[in-house]
Amino acid sequence: MxxxxxxxxxxxxxxxxxxxxxxxxxxxxxxxxxxxxxxxxxxxxxxxxxxxxxxxxxxxxxxxxxxxxxxxxxxxxxxxxxxxxxxDAVQALADLARMVVARVRAEGTLRIVGITGSNGKTTTKNLLARILSDEGETVAPRASYNNEVGAPLTMLRVQASTRFLVCEFGASGPGAIAKLAGLVTPDIGVVLMVGMAHAGGFGGIEETARAKAELVAAVRPGGLAVLNADDPRVAAMAAGAAERGIAVRWFGTTAAADVRAGDIETDAAGTRCVLTVDDEQLPLRLQVLGAHHVMNAMAALTAAVALGVSPADAVARLETVELAERWRMQPMGGQRVRIINDAYNASPDSMVAALRTLAQITGPGERTVAVLGAMSELGEYAGEAHDRIGELAVRLRIQRIVVIGPEARRLFLSAVAEGSWDNEAVYFATADEAYDYLLTELRDGDRVLVKSSNAAGLRFLGDRLGESFS
CATH class of the missing domain: 3.40.1390.10 (MurE/MurF, N-terminal domain)
Structure with a gap:
């Protein structure tokens, strides 16, 4: 401070x-x-x-x-x-953060970027921080410091010499993003996507969209909104930006995007694509697993270019990132059995993306194994959401589906109903039981995804499997 x-x-x-x-x-x-x-x-x-x-x-x-x-x-x-x-100690923390950031901003060249979205916030934050760190002193959240405590603690790390502050804004209900972003009035607001994550706390996806739009409303006058052109609910936020005189830059895969990706290919080494930044084409080889991270990379690049970074430099720095964050598509294990530990968080959208990635990176003669736990904070939508994931796992022809915990049992039942009748899907009440099973079940050539919300605790199971098969 x-x-x-x-x-x-x-x-x-x-x-x-x-x-x-x-x-x-x-x-x-x-x-x-x-x-x-x-x-x-x-x-x-x-x-x-x-x-x-x-x-x-x-x-x-x-x-x-x-x-x-x-x-x-x-x-x-x-x-x-x-x-x-x-x-109120939490309010005092926020008030102190507001004052500190305002002082640094008034006396120096501090530029502030706020990031929100139902998925991808932490990855995008880390990618952007990597790009900006070569330009000047950059402060970004540790882990997922994005709530009423974590966000102010990040803000309080700025010094007079700090050039960039990257903030991640999460929320469990309406008004939270407005409050957090209002502490710093970002120069750039990045909205990644609107999905079903935390839908139980918001009351549905339309309420979630309104909550994410609070970041656009908090951008300072004359600032910039970086929006996902592929997500209709995010694209609709451009109207609110226009009303406030906020410029918009688009990222996505459609022709309307200022930064867009094409020729996307994913394998076990990462994802390749060709980026078009305005009229410039640049190949990108992203080491972070999963085609869905291309969107996060484009969002980070769009914000970085708006801050004066050349597209070529931004792409070169993105290619150096090997891991978005611990427990997020984290490769573990060894060549015989490869573990992908993605169990820090889970929503219907991120679960779909992870399962598709598992299917994409598994080659001939290799076997797909999905170790799945519950998705939290979905409220009344939880049952249907778990049904869809169980059905998708079968349709993607995941060869072993290991479901863990009472909150995820419906996922298991849906997989069985969809056609997993020959013990392709198994259920265990605890992670310890699943671990004992997997020690004897996994074999050479297996590609194993471990995916759940944080509350399910499967990230620690992923760590144990990674050590056992290293």
Whole structure:
């Protein structure tokens, strides 16, 4: 974080300062801001956020012991550390982020990109950060820091020397993206796609579309919206951009896109395509598995070019990315048995894309194995969504379908009903049971996809399989 006095932080957070030791209102702090006391060191700032499982106030003393200079709290804690008492620690975190970003933006050349969409946010964020990092100091979220806590923590990492801030905005309901994006008013807003991810929290796909459009509405006057020309719900957001005088740049596979891809081919080494950027054609060899990541690459490239990066440089940097993020289409195992661990998150759209990728990268004499768990946060749409994935797995002729967990049992039943009658589909209540089965079932030439939402925990099963078959 930039250097601020305790008084300035108290003012930004509407808090009451209680200095400790030799500290005064004029004491300057500039350390890292975090809600996890285990990540703190000398001079850092701890935000004591109440949580569902535990309360951050229980760890203020640990933060002081780690050398933290300040704790932002909702009530005074008996600990040897300066404290700022606020009404709401999460809101205080947001208010502090807003002030810090505004100061850096006013004093330097900071450019801000916001990214949202039902799928692909983290991959696109990482691809864009890779492109921009060669242009200047770039701050981007760690992992999927895209909620009311993670997004402000990312924003607070900016310094006076930061040239680019890439923000990822997720949401579980209407208004969340507007609130987060409103903290920074991005120069560029990127909307990837509108799908069924988190549809249960939004009340349906049309409500999801309205929520994603909140990013376009938050782009600063004179800014740019980067929109997916292939998604009708995203394309419709151009009308709102026009009303606000926001320019639009398109990416996709249609002729209308400013950045478009053609001749897309996928194999076990990645995806090849030819990109057209306005009138310039550039071949791209993306190492990240899955043809669906071409759309994420185009979105990142479109934003980067708008920020002044040459298309050729952007493509060259995209080609150096080997892995989008841990547990996202992550190759593991060895040549005999290859594991693709894609179990950090799952929605109907990403599940379809992953299964299709599995089918595409499996060659003659090799066998497709899909290890599937539940998709979370689909609400009333969960049953039908799992039905469709079970049916698709059979239609893609996935040769072994391993379904895990009670929440995913309907997927298994749908696969059986679709035609998986000869033990192609099996069901296990727990990941441990599935692991024991797979140890004896997998054989040379198998290509194994592990896919589920984070809550199902199959990413750890993927890790175990990767180690066992490495």
């Amino acid at each position: 930039i250097a601020l006095t305790l008084a300035q932080i108290a003012h930004a957070t509407s808090g009451r300062l209680q200095p400790a030791g030799t500290a005064t209102a004029d004491t300057v702090v500039s350390g890292t801001v975090d809600t996890d006391s285990r990540n703190l060191g000398a001079g850092d700032i701890f935000v004591a956020k109440p949580g569902e499982v535990t309360d951050g106030h229980l760890f203020v003393d640990a933060a002081a012991g780690a050398g933290a200079a300040l704790a932002i709290v909702e009530h005074v804690v008996d600990a040897p550390i300066s404290q700022i008492v606020v009404a």
